[in-house]
Amino acid sequence: MLIKSIFDPIDRLILQAKGYIQEQDVRKKYIRQIEDKIKDIQPELEKRKEELIGLIEKIDPEDNLKAELELNLNKLLNYLEHIELIAEKELALSLMPQENQESVLAREKMRENYVNHQLARLHEQLKVTGSFFEVADFANEIWADYDLFEEFNKEDMVVQLLVDRMNETNTKNTETRIGKDLKKTLEHIRLNLVKSTSWSDQEIDSYQKERNLKINQLKTINIPNDRHFHILMFGGVPEIIEELSRYFIIPSQLKIEWIDVESGENLEPLIKNGKNDMAIFFSMFPNHKKFIEIKDKLTQESIPYFNVISFSTQKLVQSIEEELLKISFQEHFAYK
Numbered sequence: 001m002l003i004k005s006i007f008d009p010i011d012r013l014i015l016q017a018k019g020y021i022q023e024q025d026v027r028k029k030y031i032r033q034i035e036d037k038i039k040d041i042q043p044e045l046e047k048r049k050e051e052l053i054g055l056i057e058k059i060d061p062e063d064n065l066k067a068e069l070e071l072n073l074n075k076l077l078n079y080l081e082h083i084e085l086i087a088e089k090e091l092a093l094s095l096m097p098q099e100n101q102e103s104v105l106a107r108e109k110m111r112e113n114y115v116n117h118q119l120a121r122l123h124e125q126l127k128v129t130g131s132f133f134e135v136a137d138f139a140n141e142i143w144a145d146y147d148l149f150e151e152f153n154k155e156d157m158v159v160q161l162l163v164d165r166m167n168e169t170n171t172k173n174t175e176t177r178i179g180k181d182l183k184k185t186l187e188h189i190r191l192n193l194v195k196s197t198s199w200s201d202q203e204i205d206s207y208q209k210e211r212n213l214k215i216n217q218l219k220t221i222n223i224p225n226d227r228h229f230h231i232l233m234f235g236g237v238p239e240i241i242e243e244l245s246r247y248f249i250i251p252s253q254l255k256i257e258w259i260d261v262e263s264g265e266n267l268e269p270l271i272k273n274g275k276n277d278m279a280i281f282f283s284m285f286p287n288h289k290k291f292i293e294i295k296d297k298l299t300q301e302s303i304p305y306f307n308v309i310s311f312s313t314q315k316l317v318q319s320i321e322e323e324l325l326k327i328s329f330q331e332h333f334a335y336k
Helices: 003-058 065-082 083-127 131-136 138-144 146-151 155-169 184-192 199-215 239-247 291-299 313-335
Strands: 230-232 254-259 280-284 305-306
Touching: 003 065, 003 083, 003 131, 003 146, 065 083, 065 230, 065 239, 083 146, 083 155, 131 138, 131 155, 131 184, 138 146, 138 155, 138 184, 146 155, 146 280, 199 291, 239 254, 239 305, 239 313, 291 313, 305 313
Parallel strands: 230 254, 230 280, 280 305
Antiparallel strands: none
């Protein structure tokens, strides 16, 4: 027996355990923060509950104000019942700006790297391009990237580079002499000197979309492509769907629908509508009383569900990919 075959399974298990312990420590940290928030929120809710009860007792039953006070008392009691989820939602919202800021800085660096790469590439390619009109064709690409060149104060440099090379390849041409307004100079080159090959607005838009995908380096959520999937998400915040689209390309055949469990609305029609493939409980409290009620209804409808005990979008996507792959695999072999 090879020694490697003995050690590999053990090493994988050790790595898995270390990862689990790391995630566990993160969860414990977040739960402590949630408990701190509950300590701030609960006394305020309890105080208002007692005040509402006292006022309701003093108002005549037939008075409309009494009914309004009772309605608000019921809402407040609902908040107390879901206080962990409310505090969790507040924490999740407070963590998002930090994650967004890190993302903004990372993307700014990627844009800067792209601009520097484009400048170096244009400089090299222009040097070996000998035809005036072939040089002028680069105006299309520069124009499409002009917003990025402006962002990093490189627009003067890149237009000067283009115009100088155009003058070198055709010294008799005076239209390319650089003027005071570089943007107008570049637009003039693009629309006049290379009119036969000039890009349309739609072509520029397509180029910029491809460019942005390249810069952002977004990863596509990898799901089976043989059919559409509809996922219900419980827990977290509604902004999580938008947050996912910042970091990942969500395939058109995947729909994730966030559900507000604290609204008090009857969720049974939503669960029983026959279009749900799976449910996610994206929370530090997957065994909350409200979630257990929902899970019972999902089980009755034979809808699979799973827990993601994390605030990480990466962890969420990884779990979605794994679970949808399982569903597709099971359906495939059940059909066979």
